[in-house]
Amino acid sequence: MAGEHLKTIINCAMSADGKIALKSRRQTKISDEQDKKRVHELRNSVDAILVGVDTVLSDDPKLTVKEKYVKNPKHPIRIVLDSDGRTPTDALVLNGAAKTIIVTNERCGKTFPNAEVIRCGKEDVDIERLVQELERRGIRKMLVEGGSKVIWSFLRTHIADEVCIFIGSMVIGGDSAPTPAGGPGAEDEKDIVHMRLKDAEVLGSGVLVKYEVVK
Numbered sequence: 001m002a003g004e005h006l007k008t009i010i011n012c013a014m015s016a017d018g019k020i021a022l023k024s025r026r027q028t029k030i031s032d033e034q035d036k037k038r039v040h041e042l043r044n045s046v047d048a049i050l051v052g053v054d055t056v057l058s059d060d061p062k063l064t065v066k067e068k069y070v071k072n073p074k075h076p077i078r079i080v081l082d083s084d085g086r087t088p089t090d091a092l093v094l095n096g097a098a099k100t101i102i103v104t105n106e107r108c109g110k111t112f113p114n115a116e117v118i119r120c121g122k123e124d125v126d127i128e129r130l131v132q133e134l135e136r137r138g139i140r141k142m143l144v145e146g147g148s149k150v151i152w153s154f155l156r157t158h159i160a161d162e163v164c165i166f167i168g169s170m171v172i173g174g175d176s177a178p179t180p181a182g183g184p185g186a187e188d189e190k191d192i193v194h195m196r197l198k199d200a201e202v203l204g205s206g207v208l209v210k211y212e213v214v215k
């Protein structure tokens with residue numbers, strides 16, 4: 001039934017010192033095989049997977065479900081937050097392997113091969129309005145896979161319901177390497193996003209921690 005609440009789960013992998021990529025923002029391997037299997041199973045359980053355009057530009061992810069981890073995968077809708085339409089036409093999210101939606105602001109007139117465009121917001125994508133539109137379309141469960149700025153936006157607005165972090169056993173270091181939640185961050189104590197610890201378990205070579213966002 002249209003209009004039902006969209007459950008939003010944030011998932012990311014970070015090093016033991018809280019970094020999600022190299023300081024150049026280039027992707028580096030943090031998840032191990034067991035975590036990858038968990039992530040692909042999680043992807044297969046949702047209706048949509050969302051990332052920011054800077055993740056598309058730095059990692060060029062496919063955002064599909066690998067047959068290696070899930071038999072007969074269903075390939076959720078891929079969604080990219082991309083105000084000015086910077087997604088390259090040869091990006092793997094535009095490979096036609098699953099439905100893709102590029103979400104731009106209202107001023108952007110760009111179109112993309114193999115993708116629908118939703119225009120939403122004056123500058124950045126207005127994620128509260130986007131969520132309403134996705135709910136209207138019957139999307140019930142969405143995975144937010146990053147990066148740093150997008151995760152902060154979903155936490156700051158309290159749209160996120162759950163946060164799963166895989167902590168890999170490594171140190172990346174550096175002051176400027178991205179962390180799970182970047183963007184402007186909390187200005188003040190009142191802006192801090194509080195979470196309730198739900199679970200923590202050893203997974204493969206790391207630790208998987210799950211939180212519920214306090215609304």
Ligand SMILES: NC(=O)c1ccc[n+]([C@@H]2O[C@H](COP(=O)([O-])OP(=O)(O)OC[C@H]3O[C@@H](n4cnc5c(N)ncnc54)[C@H](OP(=O)(O)O)[C@@H]3O)[C@@H](O)[C@H]2O)c1
Nearest residue numbers: 012013020021025052054055083125146147148149150153
């Ligand atoms: N370890 C992991 O699990 C993991 C997963 C994913 C990514 N990453 C890493 O994360 C890094 C990329 O993160 P990032 O913070 O640079 O970029 P990002 O969060 O992937 O994308 C941010 C961009 O999205 C666009 N955007 C549009 N509307 C937005 C909104 N309402 N809120 C936030 N962003 C919005 C903005 O670009 P426009 O202004 O052009 O629209 C913004 O600059 C890379 O280093 C990548 O490797 C790590």
